[in-house]
Structure formats: structure tokens, C-alpha cells
Amino acid sequence: MKRLCDKYAAKLATQGLTAPNDPIIGGLDAELVWNRQDPRIEEFSKLFDMLSINSLVFSKPAEPFATILDFLAGRTESAIRPEDTETRTFLHDIPICREFSASAMAASLKQRKAVIIPGEGIISCGTVSPEQGFVFYSSTIFACFVLFFSDYLNRLRNKTLDDEYREAFQQTIKNLPDQHITPPEQALGPFSDEDTVLAAMAESGRHVVGYGLVDSFFGNISYRLNDTVYISQTGSSLDELEGCIDPCPMDGSATTGLTASSELSAHEDVYRRSDYRCILHGHPKFSVIMSMDCDKVDCPNRGECHIKCTECRTVNGIPIVPGEVGTGPTGLCNTLPPAMASSGAAIVHGHGLFTAGANDFNEAFERLLDIENQCRKRYFDMVKSYE
Amino acid sequence: MKECFGWTGTILHIDLTNKKVIHDHPAPEIYRKYIGGKGMAGHYLAPYATREWTDPALPLLIFTGPLNGTIAPTSGRGTIMSRSPLTGAICDTSVGGRLATQLKRAGYDGLVITGKSDTPCGIEILDEDIRITPTALHGATSGKVFTYLESSMPKGASMACTGPAAENGSRLAAVMIDRHHAAGRGGLGLVWAAKNLKYLTVKGTGKTRVHDKEALKETREDIFRLTAASPVLLGQHGFSCWGTGAIFDLMDSRRMMPTDNFQKTRFENAHELNAAAYTKEFTPKKHGCSGCHIMCKKIAQDGRSMPEYETMSHFTALIGNRDMELVLKANDLCNQLGMDTISAGSTLACRREITGQDYTPASLLDALHEMAQGGDLGQGSLDFADTCGQPETSMSVKGMELPAYDPRGAYGMALAYATSTRGGCHLRAYPISHEVLRKPVATNRFSFSGKARIVKIAEDMNAVVDSLTACKFTFLAASLEEYTKAFTAVTGVQISGQDLLKTGERVYYNERIMNAANGFTASDDDLPARFFTEHGTSGGGVDIPPIDREEFLTARANYYRIRGLDENGNPTQEATKRLGLDQ
Numbered sequence: 016m017k018r019l020c021d022k023y024a025a026k027l028a029t030q031g032l033t034a035p036n037d038p039i040i041g042g043l044d045a046e047l048v049w050n051r052q053d054p055r056i057e058e059f060s061k062l063f064d065m066l067s068i069n070s071l072v073f074s075k076p077a078e079p080f081a082t083i084l085d086f087l088a089g090r091t092e093s094a095i096r097p098e099d100t101e102t103r104t105f106l107h108d109i110p111i112c113r114e115f116s117a118s119a120m121a122a123s124l125k126q127r128k129a130v131i132i133p134g135e136g137i138i139s140c141g142t143v144s145p146e147q148g149f150v151f152y153s154s155t156i157f158a159c160f161v162l163f164f165s166d167y168l169n170r171l172r173n174k175t176l177d178d179e180y181r182e183a184f185q186q187t188i189k190n191l192p193d194q195h196i197t198p199p200e201q202a203l204g205p206f207s208d209e210d211t212v213l214a215a216m217a218e219s220g221r222h223v224v225g226y227g228l229v230d231s232f233f234g235n236i237s238y239r240l241n242d243t244v245y246i247s248q249t250g251s252s253l254d255e256l257e258g259c260i261d262p263c264p265m266d267g268s269a270t271t272g273l274t275a276s277s278e279l280s281a282h283e284d285v286y287r288r289s290d291y292r293c294i295l296h297g298h299p300k301f302s303v304i305m306s307m308d309c310d311k312v313d314c315p316n317r318g319e320c321h322i323k324c325t326e327c328r329t330v331n332g333i334p335i336v337p338g339e340v341g342t343g344p345t346g347l348c349n350t351l352p353p354a355m356a357s358s359g360a361a362i363v364h365g366h367g368l369f370t371a372g373a374n375d376f377n378e379a380f381e382r383l384l385d386i387e388n389q390c391r392k393r394y395f396d397m398v399k400s401y402e
Numbered sequence: 403m404k405e406c407f408g409w410t411g412t413i414l415h416i417d418l419t420n421k422k423v424i425h426d427h428p429a430p431e432i433y434r435k436y437i438g439g440k441g442m443a444g445h446y447l448a449p450y451a452t453r454e455w456t457d458p459a460l461p462l463l464i465f466t467g468p469l470n471g472t473i474a475p476t477s478g479r480g481t482i483m484s485r486s487p488l489t490g491a492i493c494d495t496s497v498g499g500r501l502a503t504q505l506k507r508a509g510y511d512g513l514v515i516t517g518k519s520d521t522p523c524g525i526e527i528l529d530e531d532i533r534i535t536p537t538a539l540h541g542a543t544s545g546k547v548f549t550y551l552e553s554s555m556p557k558g559a560s561m562a563c564t565g566p567a568a569e570n571g572s573r574l575a576a577v578m579i580d581r582h583h584a585a586g587r588g589g590l591g592l593v594w595a596a597k598n599l600k601y602l603t604v605k606g607t608g609k610t611r612v613h614d615k616e617a618l619k620e621t622r623e624d625i626f627r628l629t630a631a632s633p634v635l636l637g638q639h640g641f642s643c644w645g646t647g648a649i650f651d652l653m654d655s656r657r658m659m660p661t662d663n664f665q666k667t668r669f670e671n672a673h674e675l676n677a678a679a680y681t682k683e684f685t686p687k688k689h690g691c692s693g694c695h696i697m698c699k700k701i702a703q704d705g706r707s708m709p710e711y712e713t714m715s716h717f718t719a720l721i722g723n724r725d726m727e728l729v730l731k732a733n734d735l736c737n738q739l740g741m742d743t744i745s746a747g748s749t750l751a752c753r754r755e756i757t758g759q760d761y762t763p764a765s766l767l768d769a770l771h772e773m774a775q776g777g778d779l780g781q782g783s784l785d786f787a788d789t790c791g792q793p794e795t796s797m798s799v800k801g802m803e804l805p806a807y808d809p810r811g812a813y814g815m816a817l818a819y820a821t822s823t824r825g826g827c828h829l830r831a832y833p834i835s836h837e838v839l840r841k842p843v844a845t846n847r848f849s850f851s852g853k854a855r856i857v858k859i860a861e862d863m864n865a866v867v868d869s870l871t872a873c874k875f876t877f878l879a880a881s882l883e884e885y886t887k888a889f890t891a892v893t894g895v896q897i898s899g900q901d902l903l904k905t906g907e908r909v910y911y912n913e914r915i916m917n918a919a920n921g922f923t924a925s926d927d928d929l930p931a932r933f934f935t936e937h938g939t940s941g942g943g944v945d946i947p948p949i950d951r952e953e954f955l956t957a958r959a960n961y962y963r964i965r966g967l968d969e970n971g972n973p974t975q976e977a978t979k980r981l982g983l984d985q
Binding site: 016019042043044045065066067068069104105107121124125126127128141142143144146147150248249250251259263267268269270271272273274275276277279280283339340341342343346 | 628630637639640649655673677678836841845851860862883900907959960
């Protein structure tokens with residue numbers, strides 16, 4: 016348990032979500048263990064008596080995330096409601112707890128998986144592994160980041176922006192991480208055997224996380240070798256894909272994809288419709304923000320754009336399609352494949368970006384990075400145009 | 403309690419000895435304390451938990467939960483509970499079909515059946531009209547009973563019955579529900595037979611009152627979105643498309659498919675016998691319980707039930723069979739005779755190991771008929787192996803045969819098998835969710851680290867799920883967070899998921915108290931010795947060593963501490979009082 020606490024504390028810092036050595040992570044089996052000592056542990060320990068949990072994650076976010084969270088929390092009464100579809104599906108909303116006490120934190124954690132404590136940080140918990148708290152922590156930051164930038168643009172466009180928001184925005188963009196320009200060099204394809212495919216997928220997954228093109232470590236990645244789709248497993252860490260890739264025959268002769276990514280159907284359909292050999296899917300923040308940007312304020316689908324948008328929308332020619340996670344009637348498995356097959360890349364509304372490659376992950380990664388950078392540039396161009 | 407939101411406020415007591423029917427209205431605090439389903443059934447069982455299964459005073463309990471009859475997803479489940487003739491421990495089974503929904507619509511939160519009819523009988527419930535009817539169906543197969551009842555009962559009525567195995571005294575006797583569903587485990591069918599009860603039919607015309615319909619709709623949409631995002635449930639390789647047999651390929655690739663009575667963990671013919679092969683051969687259609695959108699049940703074109711994963715595995719790998727049609731025949735025969743397929747398959751495997759004789763199609767089906775006659779084979783593997791002087795060949799916990807997940811391939815499963823209050827059961831904590839299916843996140847399946855608390859929390863959570871009542875499979879995608887909202891929307895009771903977990907803890911501890919009263923101790927919370935001494939089938943980069951006995955015992959001791967039991971696994975006064983079970 017201690018090893019897991021240490022692992023996820025390190026990941027929070029490595030991904031730039033917190034300052035190094037700031038996370039406090041506790042895990043309980045028969046004995047309660049912490050990744051490090053801290054005076055606040057006495058209060059956190061009480062939570063294990065108040066809640067049926069086995070792990071707890073707490074940390075103050077690094078900048079610019081701390082500024083964003085405190086700003087949004089200051090303007091929200093009880094809970095922040097994410098606008099991106101992925102965190103909305105899994106988190107629903109994020110309560111705000113204004114008192115740093117075990118009883119107050121417990122009351123909020125009884126409602127939701129992650130809680131914002133303004134000025135202090137984010138606290139989240141799990142019943143199986145500290146990994147759950149890590150994921151909820153990271154998703155909270157992602158959701159708030161997307162909400163903050165989306166809302167700023169909308170208010171700017173609608174001329175409802177106030178000075179406080181402008182100040183928070185300026186403070187935030189000063190601390191935005193620099194964008195990556197140069198993609199990494201990856202194994203050259205096409206690949207002809209399983210071992211090479213698995214190694215290339217693991218390599219590319221690490222780069223996607225390393226370049227910050229995902230929310231925590233989620234997303235998915237696949238490669239078609241003959242009539243088998245190799246795809247990352249559901250909930251797998253893209254930076255730790257060794258042993259977490261499922262081979263899924265396209266002829267329906269096995270159900271080994273039971274643990275595969277929830278987007279297996281979409282990936283497989285892209286391969287059926289095209290000659291692409293690989294697909295990358297990440298959650299780059301500005302691609303998600305721009306996918307939700309729309310000036311049709313009177314649109315009858317407003318509020319349900321992620322499943323009902325009928326407009327032919329693009330970002331610099333990259334199609335934006337509606338669709339929810341998975342295989343339901345409004346699932347992206349219905350909308351993504353035709354868009355991908357024709358353009359090799361598509362953004363799913365409020366969710367993330369998919370790119371394909373003809374031979375290997377170099378092309379797919381380059382497009383993933385390039386589209387995110389285009390979206391980031393377009394965002395700030397639009398901000399400038401409205402100012 | 404007068405009728406309120408979610409619950410009907412009425413428990414029906416039927417005494418088959420004197421044909422008396424009593425309506426009981428429990429106090430609101432009883433509902434708050436036990437919710438419904440498994441929790442309420444356990445509450446009503448507790449005062450009589452030490453009675454023998456032959457004792458007419460031992461109650462047979464059939465309970466619904468507050469979500470039954472609402473639009474909450476997968477809320478069609480219910481509970482059948484009593485003391486197990488197979489194990490002597492408590493035994494509750496989550497049952498599907500229409501039974502719980504119809505019972506609720508008829509106006510009852512639960513049935514408490516006691517006494518013994520002087521002649522074979524059926525209970526027929528149509529709203530307030532309750533009849534105890536003599537029947538000539540004694541000894542009939544379940545198929546014959548259903549065909550007869552379908553012609554005489556109102557459309558949409560739910561029907562439950564036993565088969566000849568129960569009437570012949572087999573401790574593997576199941577209760578069949580609406581043809582395709584079973585309360586299979588623990589020999590509960592024998593409790594029905596001990597009361598001379600052959601069948602139960604229920605038809606209700608009422609509706610469950612919902613406190614906040616809009617909030618329930620919103621939560622329902624949240625749950626639908628989560629299940630749509632779940633590869634295991636609605637993915638193209640998931641349960642909805644392929645049935646629970648979808649897990650067959652994973653068990654093969656993880657090298658944890660029990661083979662040759664758990665002597666090996668890989669069956670070389672598995673790839674020919676997976677869900678895809680069955681689908682190609684039998685082109686099954688989808689079927690589900692009331693209120694379920696997942697529809698994991700599959701029915702062959704000729705109307706036979708397709709085997710669940712455990713049956714697919716135990717009727718092939720465990721007994722050395724490679725014939726899919728024989729699996730369907732054996733599964734159908736068990737359903738007709740009213741027998742638990744998991745225990746039946748495992749008892750066949752036990753006999754095969756002892757005798758060294760392989761089964762032919764004819765000898766396998768003959769053995770199932772023999773089992774249903776109630777002789778040595780019909781008493782389960784432990785009794786049979788004991789009789790043969792080789793008790794170590796019974797792959798059971800507390801006398802209940804193990805399902806098709808080899809514990810050497812999943813250590814949380816090993817601990818959960820041992821601590822399960824009803825014996826060798828995978829569903830109390832269902833560690834397969836994180837050790838194999840990666841939900842909510844993946845854990846190291848070859849480690850006991852953290853597993854004691856994970857198992858305890860999961861047992862509490864599933865006790866809540868079985869009390870609400872809902873389907874455990876849904877919790878591979880949704881969580882108590884969403885179902886607590888559904889519970890509050892239906893009942894109007896403001897409560898958190900964490901508070902519900904406390905209720906789950908109470909429900910589960912109550913079962914430990916009942917088992918302790920029947921003499922169960924730490925020596926019963928154990929696995930067959932084979933798992934600590936013999937290797938599984940390693941290969942393909944996966945090593946399957948025996949489970950380290952010391953590590954297992956440490957994990958079990960941790961579990962006792964976390965669960966609030968003493969070092970011998972017995973309940974303590976302190977925890978009993980804390981959970982309000984001392985009154």
C-alpha cells in the first residue's frame with residue numbers, strides 16, 4: 016500500500032498537477048500508511064474512521080490550476096458542474112468544502128468522489144486503490160481548466176466579463192505550461208509482428224502522457240495488425256501499457272476485448288472504413304475547449320450539444336462530432352468512424368481528439384500535437400479578436 | 403409502517419401448516435436499518451437461524467427492495483433466503499426474472515413463509531388475493547410446472563418452482579424462476595420441499611410510489627451513461643452482447659479457469675468453447691430481468707437457456723468435456739430437475755477425480771439424474787467425497803462448491819471465497835471486478851496487499867445492492883453514488899452512500915452472527931488445501947504458484963480485525979452493539 020501511495024504522489028508531481036513533495040496520500044488495509052509525514056495527517060486520519068474508504072489523496076494544485084480552482088470555487092455556491100462530457104459522466108459535479116476539518120470534508124466526500132477545499136487543495140478518495148483518488152484529483156483539475164477557459168471565452172463574446180475574471184485569466188495564462196512543438200521520434204512502421212506492435216504502442220502511450228495530451232493518463236491507443244486490433248485496456252495508464260493491451264480479433268471469434276477500452280467499437284469501425292493502421296486518442300485541453308465553443312446562443316440543442324449537435328463544425332478543417340463515451344445510441348461509436356475515415360482526425364465534442372496514422376504512431380502523434388497547438392492558438396486569437 | 407414512498411409497508415406472513423395469512427407492518431426504523439431484500443430477509447431470519455432446514459419454523463424469505471417496480475436501472479432483482487441445507491450457514495440468493503417486481507406490485511415488501519403443508523401445495527398471489535392450493539405437480543420438472551402455470555395464471559405473472567431434485571432430497575436443489583432464472587445456490591429448493599411448497603405465482607397490479615420522479619429520471623440517465631461507457635456491460639465484447647460467458651476468454655488467457663477439479667488452471671480446448679463459439683452454434687437471443695437494459699441472459703433459438711459463464715466452464719474444463727451441445731443439455735437438465743449448475747458441475751468433477759473415470763455424454767447426463775435422485779451424489783461434493791474417504795477432493799468452502807474462478811489467479815478472490823457468509827461464492831465481494839475486469843481500477847491479482855479492506859468494503863456494498871435491490875453487474879459501471887441518489891429519489895430518505903455502506907456492514911455482520919450461532923468459526927473461513935500446495939498451470943508469461951498459506955492467514959486476520967470480529971472469526975459484543983444488532 017505504501018508503494019502505491021508513493022507511486023501516485025510522484026505521478027501528481029511528474030504531471031505538473033502539484034508541486035513536488037506536496038501530495039499527501041494515505042492507504043489503509045489493517046494499518047494506515049502515508050507517503051510522507053505532515054501535520055495535517057492527524058485530521059485526514061479521522062476520515063478513515065468516518066468513511067468506508069481505503070485510500071485518500073490530498074494536495075494543493077500547482078499553478079495555474081490553483082488559481083483556476085480558487086476562482087471558480089469563489090463564484091460557486093456548493094458544487095462546480097463540469098461542462099466536458101467525460102468528467103460530467105464520471106464525476107457529475109464537484110462539491111466545494113469551505114472548512115478544513117475532517118467532519119466537513121467527510122460530509123462532502125459522502126456525496127462525491129473529489130472535493131475542492133478553496134485555498135487548501137483537492138481531496139479525493141478510493142475504496143480499492145490510491146489510483147482512484149489520483150484519477151479523481153486529475154479529472155477535477157481537467158474539468159475546472161476546461162470550464163474556466165470556456166466560460167471566459169463565452170463571457171468575452173457576450174460582453175459579460177468582469178474585472179475579477181480578467182485578472183484571474185491573466186494570472187492563469189502567465190503560468191500556462193509552454194506548448195510542445197516538436198513531436199518525438201517513434202518506431203517506424205508498418206509493423207509485422209505482435210511484439211513490435213506492443214512495444215510501439217507502449218512507446219507512443221508514454222509520449223502522449225509526457226506531452227500532456229491527456230487528462231491524468233487516460234485516452235486510448237490501438238494498432239491494426241492483419242485482422243486483429245491491439246488496443247489499450249479500459250482504465251489503463253497510457254504511460255504504463257506493458258501487459259495492458261488486448262488483442263481483439265475483428266472476426267468476432269473471441270471476447271478478449273471485455274477489458275479493452277470502451278472505444279474499441281469506434282476504433283474497429285475506423286479500421287473497417289479506412290486503410291489506417293493506428294489510432295491515438297487523447298484529451299488535449301484546448302481541443303476540448305474549442306470543440307465546445309459555439310456562438311449559436313439560440314440553438315435548440317443548447318445544453319445537449321454533446322449528443323445532439325447537427326452542425327458541420329470544424330476547427331481548421333478538423334471535424335467536430337457529437338457523441339458520448341461508449342456504445343449507447345448516442346455513443347461516439349456512431350459518429351466518430353465516418354469522420355475519422357474521411358479526414359484521419361476528429362474531435363469529439365467536449366471529450367477529446369482522435370488521430371490516425373497510415374503506418375505508425377509518428378503521423379498520428381504529429382497530428383495530435385499539431386491540432387492541439389492549432390486549437391490553443393485559435394483560442395487566444397479569438398480572445399484577442401473579442402478584446 | 404403505513405404505505406410510503408418506495409416501500410409498501412407490508413410484509414406477508416404465510417403459515418403453510420394452518421394456512422394462516424398475516425399482514426405485518428414493520429416500524430419505519432426496521433426499514434431504515436435493513437432497507438429491504440437481503441437486509442430485511444436477514445432480519446426476519448435471525449431469530450430462527452439455528453433451526454434445521456426440516457423444521458417447519460425455519461422461515462423461507464422472499465423479499466423485494468425499495469427500488470423494485472421503479473424505473474431505476476436493473477431494479478428487478480429480489481432475495482430468497484433461509485438457512486442452507488447444503489452448508490448449514492445462512493443462504494441468500496439474488497434472483498432475477500419478474501418475481502420481485504410482481505411481488506412489490508402486489509403490495510408486499512416481502513414474504514415470510516413458515517410451517518409445512520400436509521400435502522404438496524402452491525401459493526398463488528394476485529394482489530390481496532392469496533391462495534394456498536393443493537397441487538398434483540409434486541415431482542414434476544420445472545418445465546412442466548411452468549407450462550401448466552402459464553396456461554392458468556394471468557399474463558405477466560411471475561412463477562417460481564422447484565424440480566424433482568428438491569422433492570427427492572438433493573441438497574443441490576434450486577428454485578427456478580420464470581423458466582430462465584434460478585435461485586441456484588445452497589440448496590434452497592430443499593427448504594421449499596420441506597414445506598411441501600412446489601410453486602409460487604405472483605401477479606400485482608399496483609405501482610411503487612416514487613417521491614421525486616424527476617430526480618429519479620436524472621439519476622437513471624447518469625446510470626445509463628455510465629453503463630454505456632462500460633466495456634464489460636454494453637461494450638461489443640460485453641455481457642449484453644454475449645452473456646456472462648464473455649468472461650470465458652479472459653479466464654483462459656489469465657490462466658485461472660478451473661480445470662480437472664481445480665488440479666489445473668488452463669483447459670487446452672477453451673478457445674473452441676468460448677462465448678463466440680456458442681453464439682455461432684446456437685444464435686441466442688437476448689433476455690433480461692424486469693427493469694434491466696443490459697439483458698445479459700441469453701436464450702437459444704429452441705428455447706433452452708444458454709449457460710452462464712460458470713456453467714460453461716464447469717461443464718467443460720472442470721470435467722474434461724469438449725462438447726458444447728452436451729453443455730446445453732446438461733444445463734437444461736439441471737434447470738428441469740431444479741439443480742444448481744455450479745455445485746452439480748463441481749460434484750461431477752469431484753467424482754471424476756475420485757473414480758478416475760471420464761464422462762461420456764450418456765454417463766454425464768445419467769450422473770445428473772442420479773444427483774437429482776438425492777442419493778450420495780445429490781448431497782454435494784463434500785458429503786460425497788467424505789463418503790468416499792477423500793474429503794480433500796471437494797473443492798468447496800463451508801460445503802458450498804467453488805465457482806469458476808481459480809483463487810490461485812486472484813488473491814482477493816481467494817480471501818473473499820473464504821470469508822463469504824454463504825460459502826464458496828464469488829458474488830459477495832466479487833473481486834473479479836478489479837482483479838480481472840479492471841473496475842473501478844485494476845489491482846494486482848497476485849497480491850494480498852490491501853485486499854482485506856477491499857473485500858470488506860465490497861461485501862458491505864454488495865449487501866446494500868442486494869437490499870435496494872439492484873443487479874451487482876451494474877456496479878461494474880455505476881456506483882453507490884448514483885444508486886444512493888436513486889434510493890433518495892424513490893423513498894425521500896436523505897442519506898449518503900457512505901451511510902448506506904454502514905447499513906451494508908450491519909446486514910453482513912448480522913449474517914456472521916447467525917453463522918456463529920450455528921458453530922461456524924475461522925476453521926470454516928478457509929480454502930481447500932490444494933490451493934496452498936499445488937501449482938496451477940503456468941505459461942504464456944504467467945506464473946501460477948500455490949497461494950502462500952502464511953500470507954493468506956495474515957490477510958484473513960486483517961479481514962477479521964477490519965470486520966470487527968475476534969481472532970477466531972466470531973462476532974464481538976462491541977461491534978454487535980455498534981451496529982445495533984444487540985437488540
